Amino acid sequence: MTPTQEVTNPDKTETVQSSTREQEFLLRPATDISEDAHGITVLADMPGVSKDRLNVQVDQNQLLIEGTMAIDVPTGMEALYADVRATRYGASFQLSPELETDRIEANLVDGVLALRIPKRAEFRPHRIEVQAG
């Protein structure tokens, strides 16, 4: 359960540029997104992606998830059947200002990316005490 890649600085956008440059089809990972009182959880299925080929970054409130499959295929292999016809995943989401984008935690286990995006303290629900008298 080691953090995979730091959510990098907005000015490190090489990967974004390279992905837009290539005329390549992206697989959109199946995703679960849920929200509780403390933040938002994103789960994304990215089978075949190892953590060194995963890139999670935030650029101007846009969350970008990218990954490339690393699968060992023998030389000269021909496809007999293929449901999956691309080797890159990509998804992006617009974040809202109450989220703490510099404190996103990312974990990648068995091809499932889990992101936890906390809410800023002032946006978390807090109980207001009613004074007696």
Place this chain on the structure above:
Amino acid sequence: MLQSLFSSFDSDPFGVAQRLEDEMAQLHSSWGWPAGIRSVRRGTFPPVNVGATPERVDVYLFAAGLDPKSIDLSIQQNVLTVSGNRQSPTNEEASYYRRERFDGDFRRVIALPDDVDPDRTVATYRDGVLRITVPRREAVRPRQITVN
């Protein structure tokens, strides 16, 4: 090399054509990939790729987040069956905006070429991909007959 498994159908310029054809096939549900008798609806979990060399057949199941012990794998003659279960635990305190990830029991049946040798099947699970390697029987090589 990776391209050979994923893109042999869509090397340009036919890639776009193939993809369009697939999309049209979804609209008309009659054309497209020559459907095997055990073929399933596109988008069925988990997606499968099958690749072959003269020596072996490799089956790749793209199934992230599985417990390898829960995968049930059997092969009879040349028919491979993979079944299992993926639990996607629900956080009761959260509200969900998207639930696209597969949850529950799955099963896929894949017909392999006739010359596979199922006794030497090897399966590994890594980064959410289950890879099953089935060797093929030695090809019957032409024998040289000497004339005395």
